[in-house]
Amino acid sequence: MLVLRSSPASPFGRKVKIVADILGLSDRIEIVPADTTDPADSIRQQNPLGKIPALILEDGRVLFDSRVIAEYLDHLAGGRLFPAGERRFDALTRQALADGIMDAAILQVYETRFRSPEKHEPKWLEHQAGKVSRALAAAGATPPSLADGIDIGHIALACALGYLDLRFGGAWRNDHPALVAWLDDFAARVPAFEKTKVKA
16 A cells, blocks of 8 residues: 555645545545654655655655655556657646746745744745736636546646635736636546545
8 A cells, every 4th residue: 555645735735635546546545644844753754854745665664755655657558648758748737837836826825824924025925926916817818628537747736726725815816717617628628636625
């Protein structure tokens, strides 16, 4: 049995869970919650960075981060979510853009969660918000087609948008109707997206 260390709200963990579901591997993975803020949590031994998700293999090796885990699971399933040829690089670039949205959004959440209000740094928050805004504009200008099947870039983008819904009340939706329609289409095609959703 593989062991996935994650938390319900982690968009990166959600990406891995959706990958596993699409590939039919969910029943081979035990999900064990991790608290990255707890020094006593074994996640710090399993991943020296103390970050989630981390996948513990049956031989004790640990894979991280979500990009590596997703590709490993795809490898186990015979290769379905990482296209061949030039399309592969489109999917990987889309994944990188979406992961960047998630990183920047998480940093904004951490700034307000771990610092008292008088210590918030507006320039830092604005810097991270700018990354999200530019990335959404880029993704929304040409939403990726789902017609040829789901790939890792699609999954990552859906998780990024889902995280913005969770932590920022879906404020992005007003300015990006094309992405709203795209996410609705993705959710209709990928039941795991709804299954992995958590409420604020």
